[in-house]
Amino acid sequence: MIPNPLEIPITDTHIHVDPINGKGPLKIAKIFYNNGGRVMIIPNKPAWNFGQPTNYEKGMDLNNEYVDLINKETPVHAYSFLGVHPAEYSNLIRAGKTYQEAYKRIIKAINYGSKEIEKGNALGIGEIGRPHYPVEEEELKYHNKILEYCLKLGKDLNCPVMLHTEDFTPQKYEEIAKIADKIGFNKNKLIKHHAEAHVLKEENFGIVPSITTNKTNIIEALKKGTRFFMETDFFDEDEHPGMVLGPKTVPKRTLNFIQNEIMTVEEAFQIHKNNVEKVFDIDQ
Template identity: 35%
Template sequence: MRPIFDNHMHLQPSGRGVGALLDFSKAGGTHAILCHMPYREVAISTGEDFSRSYDITLSLADRANAETGVKVFPAVGPYPVLLIGLTERFGMPRAVEVMREGMERAQKLVLERKAVAIGEIGRPHFPVPPEIWEASNGIMLYGMQLAKEAGCPVVLHTESGTPEVMLDLARIADRAGLDRGRAIKHYSPPLVLEEENHGLFPSVLASKPAVTEALSKGTRFVMETDFMDEPSRPGAVMDIKTVPKRTNAYLSSGQMSEDQAWAIHKENPERLYGITID
């Protein structure tokens, strides 16, 4: 079977959950990173709340692996925008403490081999006051340091990727001692060239223009949908079937070769996460 890997999707208890993966599988999808997100079922006020929230992601992954033909690998971490609400409720020092504990609990799950990455972490994707920005960068740096200790990658949620943003993130990874290639830029444009990504690894949103441009530059990228499993917005950000449908269409048309597909859907994720795509 040809592997087809979606590098970033979400499932929710209040959404279709594991059932959504049946569509992914029918379209030809075989493997995916299930990335943690805030869930309505768990309000975050303490570090312990993060553990309860992470347990939802791990449970969804376990069910997916038991009940579908898709192999799912979980990534867990404190979603960066949570810092804003925590700061409003508890003040900045306590908010930062809670977020750092969320990082530590995510690292613990990686060390226990229950998760393959710390993520998605980073900083808000919209303008925020300078103190939130600075604190977010500090929390992201801490997450990268923990990832370095654990020997795992980080999945980065930030503002829109540009070469300048990628360079800034790369320099933070350098400060953490984390290999730039283990910092995965989620929701990335097709910044495949070294001078565009500065060593970070792009996870390209699988639109036709983005995939076409990415392929014109090489194969050092993975594809994602950022499927949200949000009942009020079915198919957002992209439909869960997009990566397999896009890949198979490009293979059929000759826009993607078998060697390119093998690199993108097997070799790259295996190298990034230390997993086996079989």
């Protein structure tokens, strides 16, 4: 029996909501759902978006509130990820904090988020990782320390960790995979957000790519397999309405690809249901 495409739990694995600077959680969730989307994985935005640049805990609390609102008021299933964006560490350094002072503040916030994960209020740690812009070597050492701390915490919590990093080559995937292996963190729960079509094991070394869902990326990925996610990294900011991609993108592209026989229904179920259930440990 051929599965019904309308039953695919189409999932955007990295999408933001912002009621202060954008349309907000309910409008975005409804746009997503009306175009065929069913599941949203929502990392908190940086604290500066809410006017309190170093109140990371408040940003996490707000994210959990928005996720709860979506789940209560719309048919979409939403899940919260809590973390501290690498740029927030960089901002503390620019503001005059020492590397160690900034590190302690970020770790305090990460620990706060971990308690929310323990309570069941969030699904995993993220987005965390390394800057996508050049920094001094000493600063990069501390970004890597934060990354290792989060992987140790993720191992203890048995939860997924979502990475924000520089663009990855296979060599970069291998570097991070070795860090995960050293810690004993399960790479099947390590997600590279804003990824390109690095689907093969020799390209990603066991890390799971969450691929930016432009047409070229997904077509290239499908040539290699289905072990990947689809994301928009939508920012929900009125000043940048389509940044990075709009909230319609993942469902519309998935259904369009099925209609045009670029993606099979079975492949769509693998990407949006089986992969999501396995990595995020949720039932679709």
